Amino acid sequence: MTSTTPYRGYVYAYPHKTAYRPLAGHPAGRPLLSELWASEPKDALSLYLHIPFCEVRCGFCNLFTRIGAPDELTTRYLDALDRQAAAVRDALGDAEPVRFAAAAFGGGTPTFLTAGELERLCDIAEKRMGADLRSVPLSVETSPSTATADRLAVLAERGTTRVSIGVQSFVDAEARAAVRPQHRAEVEAALGRIRDARVPVLNIDLIYGIDGQTEESWRFSLDAALAWRPEELYLYPLYVRPLTGLGRHRTDADAPDTAWDEQRLRLYRAGRDHLLAHGYEQVSMRMFRLKDAPQAGPDDYACQTDGMIGLGCGARSYTSSLHYSFDYAVEMREIRGIIDDFTATEDFSRAEVGRYVTGDEARRRHLLQSLLQAEGLERAGYRERFGTDPHADFPAELDRFAARGWLDGSAAPGRLRLSPEGLAHSDALGPELFSPAVRAAMSAYEAK
Template identity: 25%
Template sequence: MPLIAPPLSLYVHMPWCVKKCPYCDFNSHGVRGAPPYAQYVDTLLADLDADLRDFGSALQDRPIISVFFGGGTPSLFTPELIGRFLDGARSRLRFIDHCEVTLETNPGTVEHGRFDGYLAAGVNRISFGIQSFDDAKLKRLGRIHSSQEAEAAVKSAQDAGLGNINLDLMYALPEQALPGALDDVDRAVALRPTHISHYQLTLEPNTVFAAHPPPLPDDDAAWAMQEACETRLAAAGYTQYEVSAYAQPDRRCEHNLNYWRFGDYLGIGAGAHGKISDAASGEIWRRWKTRHPNAYLEAAGQPARIGGHSAVPVDELPFEYMLNALRLIHGVPLDDFAARTGVPMACIASPLEASRQKGWLENDPHCLRTTPLGQRFLNDVIGGFLA
């Protein structure tokens, strides 16, 4: 089957935050002085223009299905600046009707009344980095907000008319026990967000926590937290549709779904990554931008803005696809593999059968889906598709 161009999203990276959290390995930089926010938005649009020229026909007539402002802390940017970028992007690209536009938000950086402005600018989904409702745990994580500020920020966004809200929560925090993890879930549910992202704290390389590890719950305790919290979320009406994502009916995150279904996305901003499929050539391209904000600003849409650009080797495509698709609880159509990679099904017949024999994948001729056992050993399942 030839490669078929999948849906296209737009990721926009905002690299500054008030201060770097000790667990964070994202491309984020603590604010020093007054960052050039307005100049950065102009540079984003120049970056977008250059990518549109570079990818040319591979993007022709392909609408944007979702936009995601990630960071860093995008809510450090005023609604006016967010609106300036969205207006510029809409003048260059066609957005689908009711396009999902998400803004990541730190509860400690939101000014009262600003949510009205974000909504007017075109943002229709807010993602709050809550992490915990335990003030002691928040301090240990280096967060700048309190649990009270988190609750007030969520309610402020709801009062402003933003009806699609995600809360990020972590579990297996330093010295956390099961009751604490469940209390975080209960307090999140009480706010009635439409979506909850619930994921385990892990020690990532090149972070403060990796260099000075805090005392974390062991694997068995972390698994017990995950299972108990899953049950509590399900009882509250949140359906798990991905390893760490739970949503009310019809409120799944379309942007992240496009990632997990091996869709395409333009990556704009310092350190942003993108993936573009060229149906004509049959190639899938990865592109990432230079990481440091100053270097990115200096490049201002010129070739120096590109940190790297390469085609994904054909023998790596099965692993890349499975790394995303197998995270989805209900799986993906089996035919999507060939359509979105251009790789024949015969190339994965052996690892597919091996995973089914081990009870890791459902024996379904039409759907690629992990079993509950496969979800428990997901890294092993995905590893079976390495070149």
């Protein structure tokens, strides 16, 4: 499969949730969690808690989240999260020690919750699941309007090592163009509060490719972010996806746009070079880390082995053979219905929606997630896990990437690594590694 655009899709997980299907239709039916996890390693699990609420929904956002939480919905949601955690912990059993090596709260906006509700969220992670939040990396997402001193104080006291804030642009007009109503003064005040909370790692998200954005305004946002010397910076290309605020105003959201592609590539390269010149190292296409900054959690695409426990209706869980979650939607009415169903659920003992990931799919996932890291893939590790070599398993794809100049010819013989141009084209390269079966499932998915 060839790509006509460098921006086909952000591959943050494989397979994508649009390839998941209700497991009730699988020959094995909905599996019991206790059976799924019975033979899985449990000594270094990742824990993710999903909070699907935001004060506003940005125009580019297709995440599983709703605006607001009327009628004590957050209380009912946390009640359901507590029930789910109890069921999952019971399914993990006590035959061997269960240990969590990393934790994250995402969304949505976890800090949409009040300080007291965040205390309860931490209690669910610790008292129900057994995660020691003060001794493992804990990453939490926030927004300028919800990064209040009392919420941040709770997070800092409970062991948060990384706070990630979605700023997107320090230019008010660009924020409005991305349908993100905020003012720079509000953003700066929130950043000040995060620094005052003394969380070890601050990450700032920025977006390039916004309507009206120029190289000069992009540099302005980069420099405004650099003034806070964040330990991490993520640079995201803007996407206009179906059913999002921006997507509703474009009937050709998936149509090629050469001029926009060129603009995004130009801004990406300018941003990359600017950060590299200011003491940052590139971890992936999107992620940049200040040299010598503490690492407060797994890198992008770094989950090479399975073992993810996801709690909440927008969270995924990974075993070595099955990735599973709940239903997925983008349109607000559908999301509300899924959240309502989640809060009414009493029995969380079975996996509901998912996709089995074995054999060829496991190899693809490992190659894809490794290759999209700047450090690349260690071929010996791949051979140790699968008993084969990536060049033998994926000769056509790797030959094609090499012909395009996407592979680094100067890498050591035992390492498969992208060139700078390959990293720039990560969002084209990643989808080309999708299997025909996953691609077909994604194409057949009806967006809702």
